[in-house]
Amino acid sequence: MASSSSRSYKDKDAGVVLSFNGQWVSWSHTVAASLAFLSALVIGSALHYHKIVQNEWYGYPQEWFPSVSATIGDRYPERSIFMLFIAITSGPRFALVGLWYLLTAKPGQTLPKLIGWSGIIRTLTCGGWTYITSTDDHDWHDILMISYIVFTIPWTTGCIALSPPNAKAVKYRKYIAGAFFGTLVPLVYFFIQHKVHRVAGAYTIYAFFEWALIVLDVSFDAVTALDFDSLEITIRDVKGASKGVNHSSVPTAVLEKEKEQATGGVYSAGFRFGEFLDIAADVYHGFVFWSILTSLGVVIWYFPLWHMGISGYEALVMTTISPFLLAIRPLRSFIVSNQRITHLLSLAGLLAYLVKDPVYRLFTVGFGVSMGCLSWAATWYSDSVQPTRLEARILAWTIGLLMSSVAKFAWYTNNPIWPIMHAENGGWNATGLFLAILAALRFTRRGPHQGGNTTEKKSGSSVLSAIGIGGLFFGLHSLLSDTSTMILWVWDGYPIRGPVSNVHGWYTIAAMTAGILIGVLRPGFATSWTAYGLGCIGAAYLTLYEQWRGYYGGLTLAAYLMAIAVPMIGNAAKKSPAATFGLGFLIYNFLVLFHVWVVAYAFVPGGPLVREHTDWIMITMMLALGIGLFDLISQQAKNNNSSKKKVGVIRPVNTHHRKYHFGVLGVLNLLFLSANFLRFPTNDYKPYHAKDRLFTAGIWTIHFSLDNDMWSSEYRMRDLIKEMEVDVIGLLESDLQRVIMGNRDTTQFLAEDLGMYVDYGPGPNKHTWGAALLSKFPIVNSTHHLLPSPVGELAPAIHATLDVYGTLVDVFVFHSGQEEDPEDRRLQSEYLSKLMGSTNRPSVLLSYLVTEPLKGNYNTYVSDVSGMHDVDKTDWDRWCEYILFKGLRRTGYARVSRSTITDTELQVAKFVVPNSEEDSKFAWGVPEDVRDRRVEEHEVPEGWRFPRMFRGEGVRGHRYHVFDEPRYYNF
Template identity: 65%
Template structure:
């Protein structure tokens, strides 16, 4: 008997648009359902934040709504679980719709879609209360994956004007909303503005609605599809099934962006590009470490040491002027790059001298190798562009690494395992990267000319490179450098190192893309003029205005890199790169002399003239533009029959993938590093304040290791609530463009004021505080002859009482008139404040003599923390309006050349007497830690008195 069914007949079918409808409906129900239930049951609780409640804050944030409260949390979890089914179906159907033969992008986008779905479940079902770290990991992963998902869907969208229009609207609105979202979050978290969190909440809810709406647009394409269920083995007995047409889409013309990113994708190409970029990262890591290693020696010699000559090791490209040697280097460039890795292995050398020589040799070989590589690739523009992209992205990668590691590069020779270094891994990857990226060059040793005529002056091109390299190194090798140029203290009126350092990194990426895709604009006088205006604004203004100038300059510098280097490669590398690095070195020295004028020959000529250095930098870049203007425009990627070379286009896309990855990493780091601002002092029950002063010697210890971790340990163990740091400005090439205060503040949970910025020409003063900094003013005290004396005058909120804290570094012993004028200036400043005050200082005077009597007594209104301590010369702690209960001196170990002085105070109590009392009469919360008694710990111990002193 024949069966009553037919194999393969359809038993169910529905239109694909219902997947979009279901996903949109259930997702909105999850969020809006939780909002309705939360407002109805717990309105006052969910609008309350750490600073304000109703009526200042009157609308809840997303996180507060879907958080830990029952039953709104359960409502959200239920519906978000129901959303997962349509979500997976939506991702799968989009892949089916957009897949093409030999196209990898649809698979990548589908993978990102699945990843987003899983991470959404992660932050939904692991709340911040359950596990704060994993909740943040899932959340940031979801947010980071949103960018490639959005861009991938836009790139793959079939030609449908309506769908494309709405996708652009929702995507543009989504990313545009991030700017005010971050702004109002900072207004709430940093400035504590009432009502700011409510405004932030509206933007946060907008992100949710726009995110879901973007995916809802798929109903337009899905309406052309039908989902069918077929019985292929006769397991059903239904009848009357309708015939269903196959889902057929009209063949659409591929967009150019889709061709670039999807056609002929190759993981081999990605690995080649990654190896190339890592090679660039290694170059910038070694170059930025050279000045830091050189600086160690004049720092300890307190003047010219002779080792400064190694700054000149970058001029090795002059050797390429010898034809036979140039042929040898180009032919064996792999060996040159491998030899340069001595700079990566320098951390193995125990003595600072050997470490410096290893780094110097590495930089010598690296400059030689990269210059030879650029010259060798000049005959093939697309290969040369790849090398330039790798070189520029290497700088971005180095800056991202420093952003992640609190302004230290983990592969620097001043890093090792004990202070967070990744040297061994960095070296291993460098070897692999060089072996991969130096397999061959275009010329293989021959002087193959660049296509087309070569015009312009090689000398002017070299000067252009000098300005370019100096700008990249001095301003862009750390994301916080220009932010600290415009920093003027509290209240915050400009960018912060975190999160706005990511803005600098994004601007770097945008500039590089501009230089690659619009070379005619990048080489123009118009963009040069815009960049010059940005440099002038950065140099002369502060706060947000100055930072906007910094971002403008950043875009210009990175845009100029491809055209400057490509033009220089057309000429003799000895003239362009050799001269470029020589003039770059002179700029580096000038950029140090503006602050080190008291220690170098002819220094007073450059005193406080950062403006001269910036002007010279831009004039040199102008020389490069002048040389470029004589060179006929030519595409950086050859074309065939008027269309882009597919192979060259794919190669460019690999570097753009890496750029996108670096920018996403920078964004994630900014999110993860954003401070909590929920800091508490060590002993609030006694209203105790432990204050300390320490001269940190630029965060290089006696053995030339970066000392942040060791400093962190002793500050934490000494339980310092407020600490002044001197010799703390490291934002120069010679000091590695670092900021020690970032690591200390984040790890110790403290507010930070960096003090006068790098463009103020001081050696630096900084303030770390467990108490909120209400206001701070930076001062440059009178210094007609010697080095500038920086000071911070900060008002802290200590247990509801405003207390002024001064951090001050006086001038040198050789300049007595400077120190006299400074003592009168500071005494007047301290006398004028009616609030209780603490001075944490470096005074260069003996107790009871000379300027001491200006700082202490009627002229200032300040008291010495211990008048009986006669054995002082530099560091002093003074106070007024507080009860001083204890004083201690702690040995420095090998971290620096100066001890730590610390004092304990109690707020809202009278000053007390100078009478000593035994420790047994002091409440436990007002005692210094016993850890430092006797031999102490790690070389830190109470010394001079061999124990703390306590006062009645």
């Protein structure tokens, strides 16, 4: 055994000039890294204690322990000393990675190379985030830190999997790695408590967990000292550890099993790049299917919007029932034998973005959907005789849904390859199409296992199985195609008492991931009535409760839907594909229409029968799943009794593909968390004219964020709102969380990009067309109202209280019922008038009233009961949008043309908040003739004026219109 001390001598036989034990590399790395952080902590605390414990909300004594970033960040001399030791650490760090590779590399194995490269990249990114602080460049600091954490996962799990047979080292690595990843949970929790909820002292607790991560990270690499003592640096293996010789008292088989359990078996069967490409292509192809399917509703929805009723194009929702064609045996034989053709034809749904005419674009997407549904049904059917391959196909399809949700989160609930996207609004259509072609070619490179004329196994009822498939497909699409859908179901306003889309969306992804793992690894539980009962309870909680209780129910349901997908689709694939998947998609279509009619009851025949019955939808979905489960369990029992063989649940012999699928799941979760980190709220909400105590309020009916040419309109809306310097805006027709609307949420993008707080308003399970509020000012409290609507559509309203320059101001956002129901509109006007009159605070109404100025219900809204005044009662041209106010100094009013964004203009008004008791009394008691006195633009201060860029012809089709210029008031 080599001595642990350095020695220099001349050995002609071995050629050794300098030799020292390999564990010194580990110790030098540990010492240098520890000195870097500890020296910064000690020196920073001694010289700048109060400064490094100070954060954006609190300082000493509420916060009394500094975070890592504050300690190593910006101040001299601790930053310089830290960087000096980090530079010293880099040498041992690279040497440690190199020695580990040499120790673990075996002929013909790829895994040691991959882990070695991950160690190198991890080292480089470590230098990146430590040398580039958040003050130097916040974005690059975050990117490099996220990358470091991402590459830490394969490094730690790979080191455990490749550990030499040393029981002590394996045990330490397991414990330290578990503690490291376990610490991330409270770390994120206390960061949210600090950043979002502004809890005093939360950042100090967060700092302790952050320092714990540093200690655990350094400790994990320090364990290599237990393995490197078998190496002498020239380099020579003096113990034979690199050959797999076991020097411990624990049997090698036991250690290998322990390592496999610690890494989930992901690394147990080696790594083949070709197989990895197969799985990656399969999952991406599944993602493409879900992208095309989820886009169909959006492009269909465009037409009833502009026809204000049924247009006829809704019939294209039936393009999904194309698997019925597989009932024709010659055609089925051709499709099954030529799957590459139909899978490639399905990509027409991605190519549709090049079709400018909305009608032809819809038909192109419809064709892509029909080919996609037909292709996947044929693929599942043809692979049903080979359980391993069938499981791999189903996993690709389900993980493709998860990938679609990840992509939508990163693109603020739009899918970057949808046909409503293009380069101008953030689309990646060309890139997505190119990758889709490669994926489809790879996906179909292997021939089918059975031809199209093979007789199906008569195992159970195809009809019962189809009912289950219909319920499954609808549940996956309606609830899990976007991570914010279930969160908005349980949203109930401010103060925040439940999950938030851009903070807690990963919980949905985690539940979906857990469901996939349960379905694959514990199919017996996934197909049990116990699991079904839990799914039913989750559905009930999601439907009946708000806040966290409702969301926990949603997570339970999400896990169940993903868990049952693999066995249920596997069961259906063994029967007639025309019956199970054709009828299944037909039932899915029925549920999709049901899903729309509960809110669109005023525009469809028979709509009042299902008015506001989302609970009926959930019951129908769960009953359908139960019927499919009954067929599946019946087949299990029947086959157990006859041949002791369960054919209802897929039990592949070869599960080698799972490690790649699980690896893809891990990567997708990491990508989501990375996007989650980048989207984390910054709380940088600054009004445009704070010095003037002025705020600009606006109302805009955004027509579900589809412009006149069928493009997603968020970017164009963002530009106009920003350039008009709007501080508070009400958005109407804003609830897009339905299958037919793509399960989208425009408010997320607008709020985060413009730096605004957001109240989504009544959620999608409240059966309205939506009302949302965005504000540069903190929303102190908000309540949601559904106004009386005995005949027509529900009228949503938000009553929010804002902290505007230290003064509480109430803002009401309201959408009245349609013109055809006068009694509804009368009752709604009375309700809202009383609601506005219930507050004695300064108030603004941002609304869609469906009334003429000075006539009818107008005099209920503008009345002594409400106390509200019209922003400009001489504006005779209004019919829908109105701004009312009280207790504020109105200084300006303008109407801005919409261009082709929507069908309604943007109306804005400027108000000054009284800053003294005298001003406040004046604002409340000013005579009408004084309040409505108009003045010229030059008579008001510069900060009160509207942007000049929209005068005359304006820009991008936006200009001041009706008056051709803004109106100004002074009193």
